[in-house]
Amino acid sequence: MEIKRRNFQGVLNILSFNRHFYVLGFIALALIIGSKFILNWHNGLFWMVILAFIYGLTMPLFVSAYVYDFSGFYNFDWLKKMKIEDTKNKFNLNINAGFDETSFIIESILPNSKLQVYDFYNEKQHTEPAIIRARKVSLFYPNTQQINSNSIPLNDNSVDNIFLLSAIHEIRIQNEKVQFLKECRRVCKPNGNVIMVEHLRDFPNFLAFTIGFTHFFSKSTWKKAFEEAGFNSFKETKFTPFMSIFNCN
Structure with missing residues:
Protein backbone atom coordinates (compact mmCIF):
# COMPACT_ATOMS: atom_id res chain seq x y z
CA MET A 1 0.00 0.00 0.00
CA SER A 71 11.77 17.82 7.75
CA GLY A 72 11.35 14.59 5.79
CA PHE A 73 10.52 12.55 8.87
CA TYR A 74 7.92 10.48 7.05
CA ASN A 75 10.34 9.75 4.22
CA PHE A 76 12.07 7.57 6.83
CA ASP A 77 15.55 8.35 5.51
CA TRP A 78 16.63 8.30 9.16
CA LEU A 79 15.58 4.63 9.34
CA LYS A 80 17.23 3.76 6.03
CA LYS A 81 20.53 5.13 7.40
CA MET A 82 20.40 2.54 10.18
CA LYS A 83 20.90 -0.13 7.49
CA ILE A 84 18.64 -2.65 9.21
CA GLU A 85 19.03 -6.08 7.66
CA ASP A 86 16.02 -7.01 5.55
CA THR A 87 15.71 -10.75 4.93
CA LYS A 88 12.92 -13.31 5.14
CA ASN A 89 14.13 -14.62 8.49
CA LYS A 90 13.87 -11.17 10.15
CA PHE A 91 10.89 -10.41 12.38
CA ASN A 92 9.97 -6.84 13.34
CA LEU A 93 7.29 -5.31 15.54
CA ASN A 94 5.65 -1.91 15.28
CA ILE A 95 3.80 -1.06 18.49
CA ASN A 96 1.44 1.90 18.71
CA ALA A 97 -1.18 3.45 20.95
CA GLY A 98 -3.96 3.17 18.42
CA PHE A 99 -2.78 5.76 15.90
CA ASP A 100 -0.76 4.18 13.12
CA GLU A 101 0.84 6.27 10.36
CA THR A 102 4.00 4.21 10.07
CA SER A 103 3.40 0.47 9.57
CA PHE A 104 2.89 0.62 5.81
CA ILE A 105 6.00 2.82 5.51
CA ILE A 106 8.09 0.33 7.52
CA GLU A 107 6.77 -2.48 5.33
CA SER A 108 7.83 -0.60 2.20
CA ILE A 109 11.36 -0.03 3.56
CA LEU A 110 11.78 -3.59 4.90
CA PRO A 111 9.64 -5.56 2.41
CA ASN A 112 11.34 -8.91 2.93
CA SER A 113 11.02 -8.97 6.72
CA LYS A 114 7.94 -10.08 8.58
CA LEU A 115 6.11 -7.23 10.31
CA GLN A 116 3.63 -7.63 13.16
CA VAL A 117 1.72 -4.61 14.48
CA TYR A 118 0.43 -4.34 18.05
CA ASP A 119 -1.81 -1.71 19.63
CA PHE A 120 -1.54 -1.33 23.43
CA TYR A 121 -4.26 1.32 23.81
CA ASN A 122 -6.44 0.81 26.90
CA GLU A 123 -9.39 3.18 27.16
CA LYS A 124 -9.36 3.01 30.97
CA GLN A 125 -5.65 3.79 31.33
CA HIS A 126 -4.86 5.95 28.30
CA THR A 127 -7.43 8.71 28.51
CA GLU A 128 -5.84 11.63 26.64
CA PRO A 129 -8.52 13.22 24.36
CA ALA A 130 -5.98 13.59 21.54
CA ILE A 131 -5.25 9.85 21.27
CA ILE A 132 -8.97 9.01 21.48
CA ARG A 133 -9.61 11.24 18.44
CA ALA A 134 -6.51 9.98 16.63
CA ARG A 135 -7.74 6.38 16.84
CA LYS A 136 -10.84 7.30 14.84
CA VAL A 137 -8.81 8.26 11.76
CA SER A 138 -5.90 5.84 12.09
CA LEU A 139 -4.86 3.56 9.25
CA PHE A 140 -5.34 -0.13 9.98
CA TYR A 141 -2.47 -2.43 9.13
CA PRO A 142 -3.63 -6.02 8.40
CA ASN A 143 -3.63 -8.33 11.40
CA THR A 144 -3.00 -5.55 13.91
CA GLN A 145 -3.55 -7.09 17.33
CA GLN A 146 -4.70 -5.48 20.58
CA ILE A 147 -2.40 -6.20 23.54
CA ASN A 148 -1.94 -5.16 27.14
CA SER A 149 1.07 -2.95 27.76
CA ASN A 150 2.48 -5.52 30.20
CA SER A 151 2.20 -8.54 27.91
CA ILE A 152 3.49 -9.08 24.39
CA PRO A 153 2.19 -12.46 23.15
CA LEU A 154 5.45 -13.75 21.71
CA ASN A 155 8.19 -16.16 22.77
CA ASP A 156 11.41 -14.99 24.39
CA ASN A 157 14.20 -13.89 22.04
CA SER A 158 12.01 -13.99 18.92
CA VAL A 159 12.10 -10.40 17.55
CA ASP A 160 14.84 -8.57 15.65
CA ASN A 161 13.58 -4.97 15.87
CA ILE A 162 10.80 -3.22 17.76
CA PHE A 163 9.62 0.19 16.54
CA LEU A 164 8.04 2.57 19.09
CA LEU A 165 7.33 5.66 17.02
CA SER A 166 5.83 8.57 18.99
CA ALA A 167 3.66 6.12 20.89
CA ILE A 168 4.76 5.13 24.37
CA HIS A 169 4.61 8.60 25.90
CA GLU A 170 0.90 7.71 26.03
CA ILE A 171 1.89 5.37 28.87
CA ARG A 172 1.83 8.01 31.58
CA ILE A 173 2.83 5.91 34.62
CA GLN A 174 6.54 5.15 35.00
CA ASN A 175 6.03 1.64 36.37
CA GLU A 176 3.79 0.78 33.41
CA LYS A 177 6.48 2.07 31.03
CA VAL A 178 9.10 -0.12 32.74
CA GLN A 179 6.87 -3.20 32.58
CA PHE A 180 6.18 -2.56 28.90
CA LEU A 181 9.89 -2.16 28.14
CA LYS A 182 10.68 -5.33 30.09
CA GLU A 183 8.37 -7.16 27.71
CA CYS A 184 10.17 -5.57 24.76
CA ARG A 185 13.49 -6.71 26.23
CA ARG A 186 12.14 -10.23 26.80
CA VAL A 187 10.93 -10.79 23.23
CA CYS A 188 13.99 -9.18 21.59
CA LYS A 189 16.82 -11.39 20.39
CA PRO A 190 20.16 -10.80 22.18
CA ASN A 191 21.27 -8.60 19.28
CA GLY A 192 17.82 -7.10 18.74
CA ASN A 193 17.01 -3.40 18.89
CA VAL A 194 14.26 -1.17 20.19
CA ILE A 195 13.99 1.96 18.06
CA MET A 196 12.01 4.69 19.80
CA VAL A 197 11.13 8.14 18.46
CA GLU A 198 9.89 10.78 20.91
CA HIS A 199 9.70 14.46 21.60
CA LEU A 200 11.35 15.19 24.94
CA ARG A 201 10.44 17.35 27.90
CA ASP A 202 13.34 19.71 27.26
CA PHE A 203 14.00 23.37 26.47
CA PRO A 204 13.50 23.23 22.66
CA ASN A 205 10.15 21.50 23.11
CA PHE A 206 9.18 23.99 25.82
CA LEU A 207 9.82 26.78 23.30
CA ALA A 208 7.78 24.85 20.75
CA PHE A 209 4.83 23.66 22.82
CA THR A 210 4.98 25.82 26.01
CA ILE A 211 3.07 23.97 28.76
CA GLY A 212 2.19 21.26 26.24
CA PHE A 213 5.76 19.95 26.54
CA THR A 214 4.69 18.31 29.82
CA HIS A 215 2.90 15.70 27.68
CA PHE A 216 6.38 14.34 26.89
CA PHE A 217 9.03 12.86 29.19
CA SER A 218 12.62 13.90 29.78
CA LYS A 219 15.60 11.99 28.41
CA SER A 220 16.58 11.04 31.97
CA THR A 221 13.11 9.56 32.57
CA TRP A 222 13.38 7.41 29.46
CA LYS A 223 16.94 6.40 30.28
CA LYS A 224 15.92 5.29 33.75
CA ALA A 225 12.98 3.31 32.37
CA PHE A 226 15.14 1.49 29.81
CA GLU A 227 17.82 0.74 32.41
CA GLU A 228 15.24 -0.62 34.87
CA ALA A 229 13.86 -2.78 32.05
CA GLY A 230 17.28 -4.38 31.55
CA PHE A 231 18.59 -2.61 28.44
CA ASN A 232 22.35 -2.10 28.25
CA SER A 233 22.57 0.72 25.72
CA PHE A 234 20.56 3.91 25.19
CA LYS A 235 21.82 5.85 22.17
CA GLU A 236 20.21 9.11 21.09
CA THR A 237 20.28 10.77 17.67
CA LYS A 238 18.60 14.15 17.24
CA PHE A 239 16.20 14.50 14.34
CA THR A 240 15.58 18.25 14.33
CA PRO A 241 16.03 20.02 17.69
CA PHE A 242 12.55 18.84 18.71
CA MET A 243 12.67 15.10 18.15
CA SER A 244 14.96 12.30 19.32
CA ILE A 245 15.57 8.85 17.89
CA PHE A 246 16.76 6.27 20.43
CA ASN A 247 18.35 2.95 19.53
CA CYS A 248 18.40 0.63 22.55
CA ASN A 249 19.50 -2.93 23.10
Whole structure:
Protein backbone atom coordinates (compact mmCIF):
# COMPACT_ATOMS: atom_id res chain seq x y z
CA MET A 1 0.00 0.00 0.00
CA GLU A 2 1.44 3.36 -1.04
CA ILE A 3 1.18 6.04 1.64
CA LYS A 4 0.80 9.56 0.33
CA ARG A 5 0.52 12.25 2.98
CA ARG A 6 -1.57 15.33 2.36
CA ASN A 7 0.04 18.75 2.38
CA PHE A 8 0.34 19.96 5.98
CA GLN A 9 -1.05 16.67 7.30
CA GLY A 10 1.07 16.99 10.45
CA VAL A 11 -0.40 20.39 11.29
CA LEU A 12 -3.92 19.24 10.44
CA ASN A 13 -3.48 16.27 12.78
CA ILE A 14 -2.37 18.55 15.62
CA LEU A 15 -5.37 20.83 15.09
CA SER A 16 -7.80 17.94 14.86
CA PHE A 17 -6.55 15.85 17.77
CA ASN A 18 -6.03 18.83 20.11
CA ARG A 19 -9.00 20.94 19.12
CA HIS A 20 -10.20 21.10 22.72
CA PHE A 21 -7.00 22.95 23.59
CA TYR A 22 -7.47 25.44 20.77
CA VAL A 23 -11.15 26.02 21.52
CA LEU A 24 -10.37 26.78 25.17
CA GLY A 25 -7.38 28.90 24.15
CA PHE A 26 -9.38 31.09 21.77
CA ILE A 27 -12.19 31.44 24.33
CA ALA A 28 -9.65 32.58 26.94
CA LEU A 29 -8.10 34.97 24.42
CA ALA A 30 -11.51 36.45 23.60
CA LEU A 31 -12.29 36.91 27.30
CA ILE A 32 -8.98 38.68 27.90
CA ILE A 33 -9.59 41.01 24.96
CA GLY A 34 -13.14 41.68 26.21
CA SER A 35 -11.87 42.40 29.72
CA LYS A 36 -9.88 45.34 28.34
CA PHE A 37 -13.16 47.24 28.15
CA ILE A 38 -14.01 46.46 31.79
CA LEU A 39 -10.77 46.25 33.73
CA ASN A 40 -8.07 48.86 34.05
CA TRP A 41 -5.33 46.86 32.29
CA HIS A 42 -1.85 48.29 32.13
CA ASN A 43 -1.33 48.61 28.39
CA GLY A 44 2.09 46.89 28.38
CA LEU A 45 0.86 43.97 30.50
CA PHE A 46 -2.25 43.57 28.34
CA TRP A 47 -0.24 43.20 25.15
CA MET A 48 2.27 40.91 26.85
CA VAL A 49 -0.56 38.55 27.81
CA ILE A 50 -2.12 38.73 24.34
CA LEU A 51 1.18 37.97 22.63
CA ALA A 52 1.86 35.09 25.04
CA PHE A 53 -1.51 33.53 24.18
CA ILE A 54 -0.95 33.96 20.43
CA TYR A 55 2.54 32.43 20.78
CA GLY A 56 1.18 29.46 22.73
CA LEU A 57 -1.53 28.80 20.14
CA THR A 58 0.53 29.21 16.98
CA MET A 59 4.07 28.05 17.78
CA PRO A 60 3.09 24.35 18.13
CA LEU A 61 1.63 24.54 14.62
CA PHE A 62 4.78 26.05 13.12
CA VAL A 63 7.00 23.46 14.83
CA SER A 64 4.68 20.60 13.87
CA ALA A 65 4.75 21.75 10.25
CA TYR A 66 8.55 21.79 10.39
CA VAL A 67 8.91 18.38 12.07
CA TYR A 68 6.12 16.41 10.41
CA ASP A 69 5.62 18.12 7.06
CA PHE A 70 8.93 19.65 5.95
CA SER A 71 11.77 17.82 7.75
CA GLY A 72 11.35 14.59 5.79
CA PHE A 73 10.52 12.55 8.87
CA TYR A 74 7.92 10.48 7.05
CA ASN A 75 10.34 9.75 4.22
CA PHE A 76 12.07 7.57 6.83
CA ASP A 77 15.55 8.35 5.51
CA TRP A 78 16.63 8.30 9.16
CA LEU A 79 15.58 4.63 9.34
CA LYS A 80 17.23 3.76 6.03
CA LYS A 81 20.53 5.13 7.40
CA MET A 82 20.40 2.54 10.18
CA LYS A 83 20.90 -0.13 7.49
CA ILE A 84 18.64 -2.65 9.21
CA GLU A 85 19.03 -6.08 7.66
CA ASP A 86 16.02 -7.01 5.55
CA THR A 87 15.71 -10.75 4.93
CA LYS A 88 12.92 -13.31 5.14
CA ASN A 89 14.13 -14.62 8.49
CA LYS A 90 13.87 -11.17 10.15
CA PHE A 91 10.89 -10.41 12.38
CA ASN A 92 9.97 -6.84 13.34
CA LEU A 93 7.29 -5.31 15.54
CA ASN A 94 5.65 -1.91 15.28
CA ILE A 95 3.80 -1.06 18.49
CA ASN A 96 1.44 1.90 18.71
CA ALA A 97 -1.18 3.45 20.95
CA GLY A 98 -3.96 3.17 18.42
CA PHE A 99 -2.78 5.76 15.90
CA ASP A 100 -0.76 4.18 13.12
CA GLU A 101 0.84 6.27 10.36
CA THR A 102 4.00 4.21 10.07
CA SER A 103 3.40 0.47 9.57
CA PHE A 104 2.89 0.62 5.81
CA ILE A 105 6.00 2.82 5.51
CA ILE A 106 8.09 0.33 7.52
CA GLU A 107 6.77 -2.48 5.33
CA SER A 108 7.83 -0.60 2.20
CA ILE A 109 11.36 -0.03 3.56
CA LEU A 110 11.78 -3.59 4.90
CA PRO A 111 9.64 -5.56 2.41
CA ASN A 112 11.34 -8.91 2.93
CA SER A 113 11.02 -8.97 6.72
CA LYS A 114 7.94 -10.08 8.58
CA LEU A 115 6.11 -7.23 10.31
CA GLN A 116 3.63 -7.63 13.16
CA VAL A 117 1.72 -4.61 14.48
CA TYR A 118 0.43 -4.34 18.05
CA ASP A 119 -1.81 -1.71 19.63
CA PHE A 120 -1.54 -1.33 23.43
CA TYR A 121 -4.26 1.32 23.81
CA ASN A 122 -6.44 0.81 26.90
CA GLU A 123 -9.39 3.18 27.16
CA LYS A 124 -9.36 3.01 30.97
CA GLN A 125 -5.65 3.79 31.33
CA HIS A 126 -4.86 5.95 28.30
CA THR A 127 -7.43 8.71 28.51
CA GLU A 128 -5.84 11.63 26.64
CA PRO A 129 -8.52 13.22 24.36
CA ALA A 130 -5.98 13.59 21.54
CA ILE A 131 -5.25 9.85 21.27
CA ILE A 132 -8.97 9.01 21.48
CA ARG A 133 -9.61 11.24 18.44
CA ALA A 134 -6.51 9.98 16.63
CA ARG A 135 -7.74 6.38 16.84
CA LYS A 136 -10.84 7.30 14.84
CA VAL A 137 -8.81 8.26 11.76
CA SER A 138 -5.90 5.84 12.09
CA LEU A 139 -4.86 3.56 9.25
CA PHE A 140 -5.34 -0.13 9.98
CA TYR A 141 -2.47 -2.43 9.13
CA PRO A 142 -3.63 -6.02 8.40
CA ASN A 143 -3.63 -8.33 11.40
CA THR A 144 -3.00 -5.55 13.91
CA GLN A 145 -3.55 -7.09 17.33
CA GLN A 146 -4.70 -5.48 20.58
CA ILE A 147 -2.40 -6.20 23.54
CA ASN A 148 -1.94 -5.16 27.14
CA SER A 149 1.07 -2.95 27.76
CA ASN A 150 2.48 -5.52 30.20
CA SER A 151 2.20 -8.54 27.91
CA ILE A 152 3.49 -9.08 24.39
CA PRO A 153 2.19 -12.46 23.15
CA LEU A 154 5.45 -13.75 21.71
CA ASN A 155 8.19 -16.16 22.77
CA ASP A 156 11.41 -14.99 24.39
CA ASN A 157 14.20 -13.89 22.04
CA SER A 158 12.01 -13.99 18.92
CA VAL A 159 12.10 -10.40 17.55
CA ASP A 160 14.84 -8.57 15.65
CA ASN A 161 13.58 -4.97 15.87
CA ILE A 162 10.80 -3.22 17.76
CA PHE A 163 9.62 0.19 16.54
CA LEU A 164 8.04 2.57 19.09
CA LEU A 165 7.33 5.66 17.02
CA SER A 166 5.83 8.57 18.99
CA ALA A 167 3.66 6.12 20.89
CA ILE A 168 4.76 5.13 24.37
CA HIS A 169 4.61 8.60 25.90
CA GLU A 170 0.90 7.71 26.03
CA ILE A 171 1.89 5.37 28.87
CA ARG A 172 1.83 8.01 31.58
CA ILE A 173 2.83 5.91 34.62
CA GLN A 174 6.54 5.15 35.00
CA ASN A 175 6.03 1.64 36.37
CA GLU A 176 3.79 0.78 33.41
CA LYS A 177 6.48 2.07 31.03
CA VAL A 178 9.10 -0.12 32.74
CA GLN A 179 6.87 -3.20 32.58
CA PHE A 180 6.18 -2.56 28.90
CA LEU A 181 9.89 -2.16 28.14
CA LYS A 182 10.68 -5.33 30.09
CA GLU A 183 8.37 -7.16 27.71
CA CYS A 184 10.17 -5.57 24.76
CA ARG A 185 13.49 -6.71 26.23
CA ARG A 186 12.14 -10.23 26.80
CA VAL A 187 10.93 -10.79 23.23
CA CYS A 188 13.99 -9.18 21.59
CA LYS A 189 16.82 -11.39 20.39
CA PRO A 190 20.16 -10.80 22.18
CA ASN A 191 21.27 -8.60 19.28
CA GLY A 192 17.82 -7.10 18.74
CA ASN A 193 17.01 -3.40 18.89
CA VAL A 194 14.26 -1.17 20.19
CA ILE A 195 13.99 1.96 18.06
CA MET A 196 12.01 4.69 19.80
CA VAL A 197 11.13 8.14 18.46
CA GLU A 198 9.89 10.78 20.91
CA HIS A 199 9.70 14.46 21.60
CA LEU A 200 11.35 15.19 24.94
CA ARG A 201 10.44 17.35 27.90
CA ASP A 202 13.34 19.71 27.26
CA PHE A 203 14.00 23.37 26.47
CA PRO A 204 13.50 23.23 22.66
CA ASN A 205 10.15 21.50 23.11
CA PHE A 206 9.18 23.99 25.82
CA LEU A 207 9.82 26.78 23.30
CA ALA A 208 7.78 24.85 20.75
CA PHE A 209 4.83 23.66 22.82
CA THR A 210 4.98 25.82 26.01
CA ILE A 211 3.07 23.97 28.76
CA GLY A 212 2.19 21.26 26.24
CA PHE A 213 5.76 19.95 26.54
CA THR A 214 4.69 18.31 29.82
CA HIS A 215 2.90 15.70 27.68
CA PHE A 216 6.38 14.34 26.89
CA PHE A 217 9.03 12.86 29.19
CA SER A 218 12.62 13.90 29.78
CA LYS A 219 15.60 11.99 28.41
CA SER A 220 16.58 11.04 31.97
CA THR A 221 13.11 9.56 32.57
CA TRP A 222 13.38 7.41 29.46
CA LYS A 223 16.94 6.40 30.28
CA LYS A 224 15.92 5.29 33.75
CA ALA A 225 12.98 3.31 32.37
CA PHE A 226 15.14 1.49 29.81
CA GLU A 227 17.82 0.74 32.41
CA GLU A 228 15.24 -0.62 34.87
CA ALA A 229 13.86 -2.78 32.05
CA GLY A 230 17.28 -4.38 31.55
CA PHE A 231 18.59 -2.61 28.44
CA ASN A 232 22.35 -2.10 28.25
CA SER A 233 22.57 0.72 25.72
CA PHE A 234 20.56 3.91 25.19
CA LYS A 235 21.82 5.85 22.17
CA GLU A 236 20.21 9.11 21.09
CA THR A 237 20.28 10.77 17.67
CA LYS A 238 18.60 14.15 17.24
CA PHE A 239 16.20 14.50 14.34
CA THR A 240 15.58 18.25 14.33
CA PRO A 241 16.03 20.02 17.69
CA PHE A 242 12.55 18.84 18.71
CA MET A 243 12.67 15.10 18.15
CA SER A 244 14.96 12.30 19.32
CA ILE A 245 15.57 8.85 17.89
CA PHE A 246 16.76 6.27 20.43
CA ASN A 247 18.35 2.95 19.53
CA CYS A 248 18.40 0.63 22.55
CA ASN A 249 19.50 -2.93 23.10
